[in-house]
Amino acid sequence: MASKKRQREIERAEKERELEKAASRRRRWIAFTIVSLLAAMVAVFVYRKDSAASSPNEKTAPMPDKWTLSALLKLKPHQIEELDVALLNLLCAEGLPGSETLDLKKSLTALDEMAQRVKVETDRHLYRFTQNSAEFNHSEADFRTVMMATVLQQDFGIRYNPARIASPDNPEPTAVFYANSKDFFIHGCTDSSRMGTCASLPVFYTAIARRLKYPLHVVATKGHLFARWQDDKERLNLEATSIGFTSYPDSKYHIWPYGVTAAEIASSKYLQNMSATEELGTFLSIRAFALFAAKRHHEAIEAIDAAIRFAPHIEAHRIVKTLLARQMTRTEIPGVYLPPPPHLRSLVDDLDMRTGKLRPRSTDKNVIYLPPQIPDPERSIKPHLYPYGGLLPTPPPLPPIRSNFPLPQHQKNINPRP
Numbered sequence: 001m002a003s004k005k006r007q008r009e010i011e012r013a014e015k016e017r018e019l020e021k022a023a024s025r026r027r028r029w030i031a032f033t034i035v036s037l038l039a040a041m042v043a044v045f046v047y048r049k050d051s052a053a054s055s056p057n058e059k060t061a062p063m064p065d066k067w068t069l070s071a072l073l074k075l076k077p078h079q080i081e082e083l084d085v086a087l088l089n090l091l092c093a094e095g096l097p098g099s100e101t102l103d104l105k106k107s108l109t110a111l112d113e114m115a116q117r118v119k120v121e122t123d124r125h126l127y128r129f130t131q132n133s134a135e136f137n138h139s140e141a142d143f144r145t146v147m148m149a150t151v152l153q154q155d156f157g158i159r160y161n162p163a164r165i166a167s168p169d170n171p172e173p174t175a176v177f178y179a180n181s182k183d184f185f186i187h188g189c190t191d192s193s194r195m196g197t198c199a200s201l202p203v204f205y206t207a208i209a210r211r212l213k214y215p216l217h218v219v220a221t222k223g224h225l226f227a228r229w230q231d232d233k234e235r236l237n238l239e240a241t242s243i244g245f246t247s248y249p250d251s252k253y254h255i256w257p258y259g260v261t262a263a264e265i266a267s268s269k270y271l272q273n274m275s276a277t278e279e280l281g282t283f284l285s286i287r288a289f290a291l292f293a294a295k296r297h298h299e300a301i302e303a304i305d306a307a308i309r310f311a312p313h314i315e316a317h318r319i320v321k322t323l324l325a326r327q328m329t330r331t332e333i334p335g336v337y338l339p340p341p342p343h344l345r346s347l348v349d350d351l352d353m354r355t356g357k358l359r360p361r362s363t364d365k366n367v368i369y370l371p372p373q374i375p376d377p378e379r380s381i382k383p384h385l386y387p388y389g390g391l392l393p394t395p396p397p398l399p400p401i402r403s404n405f406p407l408p409q410h411q412k413n414i415n416p417r418p
Helices: 004-056 071-075 085-092 104-125 126-131 140-156 201-211 250-255 262-268 276-293 297-310 315-326
Strands: 214-223 223-231 235-238
Touching: 071 085, 085 104, 085 201, 085 276, 104 126, 104 140, 104 201, 126 140, 140 201, 140 223, 140 235, 201 214, 201 223, 214 250, 214 276, 262 315, 276 297, 276 315, 297 315
Parallel strands: none
Antiparallel strands: 214 223, 223 235
């Protein structure tokens, strides 16, 4: 009797072990299935991501082998963010009056060489900052921007075009301002003339600074463009149209050259650092006015449409399109000029909605003028002037520049040479 009971207990124990083994196999199989499904999902996600980044489809497109404005405008906004501000600016000058001799490769090379010179001089005078930082307001950004402005102006002759200087009492008509693209795109700074205006000089300084890995940005206020150094440590404005180096606080640009409202700051992103697509939108807007001034009306509308596509949140571009389209429907009257673009003057406060023209500030009601182009330094804001022979002492003899260090590297995926 006892043996039969023991036998039944042994059989029960074996059956329980078999059930436990079966349950264990089921758990392992379920775990294996879950892991396999997760791995498959990850593989599919990675494959799609790689495909989107490496092959053309509806979301992206490859970088062109040769840069043209047409090739640039086919890119997607996220690709624009990878490009050099100088490349964007130069391509927007394509085909405009004054760009007949524009050589993209030559202009970009000139910027590289200027940046190299700035680096050499900055490194040579770095001891001035390390030994006496109070001389530069204890700000490395101040020191580096001072050196950049000094070298570019003193060594390369970069300056505001004196022919474009205008006073508030006798400003320059817009049609005259847009007669030569060298005055409002940066190839005027890279060719032998070495001149620009408030539409190009801040962009030029920004292009040089970014080759030196400086955190410089293009910024707009009503009637003006300037540059700004901003990182997680410092914020410093650079007034690019001045002789020497001048830095105004943000409060200056709230009232100069025109007052800006909170609504305008929000709708046109005044006083805020531009993204690459916003920079491109600004350049295309400038191009639109240049084309319209050259009576290439349909091309002008295409340019402002492209500006709206890349920066749809900038309300000023839509206002520009409305004004240009309205002008196209009217008979051209000698002596009546185009309204200036939004980065040079307000299109809201001064717009006469009955005629579609800006209200002139002169007694001559047939002419619409640009605002003054040159800053008016206030006595309370002292500009920093650092000419050679003055603040900076004569340095020791300089060895050949090209042997000191390699050219600064460009940002990712920029400047494929044509």
